[in-house]
Amino acid sequence: MRITTWNVNSIKQRLPHLLGFLDEARPDVVCLQELKCQDEAFPRAEVEGAGYAVETLGQKAYNGVALLVRAPLALSEVRRGLPGDATDEQARYIEALISGEGAKPVRVASIYLPNGNPVDSPKYPYKLAFLKRLRLHARALLSDETAVVLAGDYNVIPESADAANPEAWRTDALFLGSTRAAFRALLAEGYTDGLRACDPRDGLYSFWDYQAGCWQRNDGIRIDHLLLSPQACDRLVSASVQKHLRGVEKPSDHVPVTVELAAA
C-alpha cells in the first residue's frame, strides 16, 4: 500500500498535476493539504473519474485537507477536525480508516499544521497548541492494534540536515527550538519518521520557496512528513520524494512524499 502526502497549494490550480500523478504513480492513498476551497468546490468528479474515493474538509480561501483512496480500497470512520479545541475552525485535519482487498487496515490522517509565523504573534502559540493536541490524539490512536500513518505538511524542519541553509531558519517558527521539541515529543509517543527511517542522506527536501530562485539553487527544506505507528513501521518497505514535480510548469511549492507499506 503506497501512501502519499502532498501540499498542492490550491487544488483548483493543481488539478492537472494531481491527475497526472494519480495516473503515473497509482498511489493507494493520497493526503492533500492547502486545498484553498470549500467542500462543494473540490473537483470531486474528476478525482472519482480517476478511480479514487474522496473525503474533504475544506474552507474558503485558506487551509483545507483531503483523503483520496484508490478502489477497491475504501474509507470508513472519517473524522473531521483535530480533537482538543472545539473553537478551532481552521480546516487542518481529516482522518479515516482505510481497508479492503486483503490489505490489513491502516488509519491515515491528512494534516496541515499551522505555519506559526510571525513568532511574536498569536499564530505561534496556536501552532504549539496544535502540536500538543496532535500529540495527545496520536497517543490515543495507539490504543488499538490498527496501524496509523499521520501524514501531512507539518511546517516543521526536524533537524539541521533537513534544510539546505539551516542558519536562515534559526529564528523561524518552522525551526525554532520549541517547535522541534514539540515535534520530537510527538515522535516520542511511539512514531517513526518514515522517510528518515529509509534514507539517512542529507539534502532530502519537500519544499522550495517560489521566490529568489530557491528551486534553481536547491535551497529547500523538508517539512512534509509521514509518521508511522509501530504497527505501520513494521510494514515499512520504502519511502521516496517525488522531486521531479517541482520542475514542471506551474508547480506547487511542495512535492509529494510517499511511503510503501507491506500489505500485511
Add this chain to the structure above:
DNA sequence: ATGACTGGCCCTGCCAGA
C-alpha cells in the same frame, strides 16, 4: 545590500504562505 513568487479575494492592492 536588496528583493525576489504564487494564490485567493470579489476587483484591487492586500493578506498569507514558509
